[in-house]
Amino acid sequence: MVGAFKRRYPRVHLTIKQGNPPQLAEMVIAREADMAIATEALDTIQAPRAAGLRMRHCVVCGEAPAREEQRLTLEMLARYPVVTYDPRSPGGAASTRRFRRRAHPGHRAFSGRLDVIKTYVELGLGVGVIAAMAFDEKRDRHLRALEAGHLFAP
Numbered sequence: 001m002v003g004a005f006k007r008r009y010p011r012v013h014l015t016i017k018q019g020n021p022p023q024l025a026e027m028v029i030a031r032e033a034d035m036a037i038a039t040e041a042l043d044t045i046q047a048p049r050a051a052g053l054r055m056r057h058c059v060v061c062g063e064a065p066a067r068e069e070q071r072l073t074l075e076m077l078a079r080y081p082v083v084t085y086d087p088r089s090p091g092g093a094a095s096t097r098r099f100r101r102r103a104h105p106g107h108r109a110f111s112g113r114l115d116v117i118k119t120y121v122e123l124g125l126g127v128g129v130i131a132a133m134a135f136d137e138k139r140d141r142h143l144r145a146l147e148a149g150h151l152f153a154p
Contacts, residue, residue, distance in 0.1 A: 054154035058132040059146040060121050072146050081126030083117045118143065 002014065017024075017033060024036035059072060061080075070076075112120065114134050121128040121143060129152065135145040 056132040056149040056154055057129055057152040058135055059148045060118065060128040060130055060135060060140070060143045061146065062121060062124060062143065072148055072151065074151055077127065077129075077151075082129060083120040083126045084111055084129040085113075085117070 002016070005012075006014065017027065019027065019036075021038040024033070024038050027033035028036050059077065114130060117128040117130055118140065120126060129148065132145070132147075132149070135143070137145075
């Protein structure tokens with residue numbers, strides 16, 4: 001998205017900052033940033049104006065827990081360590097709450113940022129539950145994305 005923006009508006013100067021959603025909202029409120037994009041809910045923050053979208057989830061893996069013709073289930077996922085967002089975040093809470101009820105007692109899950117999740121999956125440490133929009137077929141060509149919108153609330 002940034003590359004396309006820069007090609008279309010080459011004279012516009014961009015400064016890209018990172019932060020968690022409350023930090024991003026504070027940057028906008030303090031006019032340290034003109035806008036912020038966050039993948040987590042901002043409903044508890046008094047931002048000047050916020051627009052939201054519903055995030056679908058997918059499962060990323062190296063080896064598929066399901067064959068092409070099978071629909072992914074929580075029971076299939078429970079056989080693997082799951083790498084997903086921090087459970088304290090709204091995205092992580094949505095993806096882990098339902099899964100943890102079904103996982104077997106010895107199941108271990110990791111959590112992290114998106115780049116960490118994909119790296120752990122690449123290293124064979126488990127399967128990842130991420131926002132479907134964060135999977136890029138070209139960039140993530142060594143991973144496979146499985147539809148999981150039916151498993152986790154948007």
